[in-house]
Amino acid sequence: MTLLIKDVSKKFKDFTAVHEVNLEVPAGTMYGFLGGNGAGKTTTFRMILGLLPKTSGVVTFNDRPIDYSMTNTVGYLPEERGLHPKLKVWEQVHYSAKLKGMNKKDIDRELDYWLKRFDAFQNKEKKIEALSKGNQQKVQLIASIIHKPDLLILDEPFSGLDPVNVELLKSAVKDLKESGTTIIFSSHRMEHVEELCDYICIMNKGKSIVSGSIDKVKDDFGKKDIFIEGEYDFTFLKDFEGVEQFESTKKGVKLTISDETYAEAIYQNVIKLGYLKRFHVAEPSLNDIFIAKVGEQNE
Template identity: 50%
Template sequence: MVKLHSVTKKYNNVLAVNNLSFEIKPGEIFGLIGQNGAGKTTTFRMILNLLPPTSGQIDWKGKKVSELNRNHIGYLPEERGMYPKLTVEDQILLFGRLHGKKKAELKKELSYWLEKFELTDKRKALTETLSKGNQQKVQLIASIIHKPQLLILDEPFSGLDPINAGLLKDAILSLKEQGTTIIFSSHRMDHVEELCDHLCLLKKGESLYTGSIEMLKKSYGKVNLSINGPFSADELKKLNGVVKVTSEKNGYRLLLKDEKDAREIFHYVTKNGFIEKFSLEYLSLEEIFKDKVGELHV
């Protein structure tokens, strides 16, 4: 288990992380999300013991992270970096050897991951000849080749096309099934929503919310109502509880202050015309994220 106890990090007079606390259970996928500069990378580096916290404490399995065996950690930094003149195989084997693994053991694991990421034919290619997406997959393999117990992925989906992003998601879920504890950041809220059990939403170094995605949605209050019927946007905007009306291909999407407002709206629309669709759902994580950090003004 990873535990952060009131962790704060200051750079001179700049407060990068402020009084941050959360727990990550073994074998869990945990999302650390926020805008650029929110403190995500600084938090990762403190968990990795690359940066000391100004105050507070970080524990892994009941011990301080300073006592952690680094061979048990895998890290994919946001800043990509590889040795361009090494082959894919030599690149990955090098990182595995640095984590104390034997070459024979690594080669077996390497074959598995190259096949998993559709890179078998690139095994002997120089990394500088690879596409950006394939370079990223190689760097990811290098971060997991030693079978870490704790894996930190900083923007792992950056630059990946939908097919390669799908391969990465499958790999992350596979690692979870094997018991790996995974922390990752991403600006793709759909990926966070698909993969994470719990998350921490950061803004300017402070936690705005820590907990399950399901509970965040239920407790947030605002909901979306999709409706299709003989109504105009101006008419719907005047209804009690409607914050915003957006035209869609098949009707309208209404943002409501509270799901309780849907009952009154339902009575109104059923009395005033035939409706083809009336569907209520929680806001997506992306919509909540934008609202929480101030990008969505409603």
């Protein structure tokens, strides 16, 4: 059940919010969207779901356009939460689940399972307005996944959550992926995307500027980081061939090199100094790639 996004654009009068986005999201994978405010992520999500009409382009899931007939197979957690404050937790979830075609028996079973898993069973009879932001977020997520969707779109699902609740929700999202759900989510937290996702799309000013598997994106970026720890003066490496950035750390230095081929020569030179506590060549982080690519677009 591959999700295909082909030449999708959205214009609001003279402003182009999303410009010719092309992506393929393989079935059963997790695709992370990165970008600052106004990058076009939420607009893209709404067009995928048919909540916002496209100016141009095509979106299909399992070779079919996503429309109202696919409601029962799609889950959506919007960035702007949409809970009814006067409803009790079970009432809210029952209302959402019935809209997805579930019967009462299945709703009760799944609701109890997820409330217990999220350590929130004690909130079942409480009104939404009496819950903390974190517990409201759990209810919103349960409402999005209780019907076991084939396609799940999560817009900033971990926003505002404490570390314990982030881990609870991350665990649930991982299990959904393992069960075959195709998942798209956006986050400002690069480490969450790096940990959870198979693929990424970096958006800036409505355009997809980088997309593909995380491994390929990192390989194509080319640059590597070298972490060196030891009680020596490493400043001579600033002018070493291939070194683009030199940064002192508490325990040594961090170098950014333009290509991994320079690492061997650097290593051979620093070991002449004596014992090193650490010499590690690392893949670039998504944060490094994001800053570099968005910076290029803004120049």
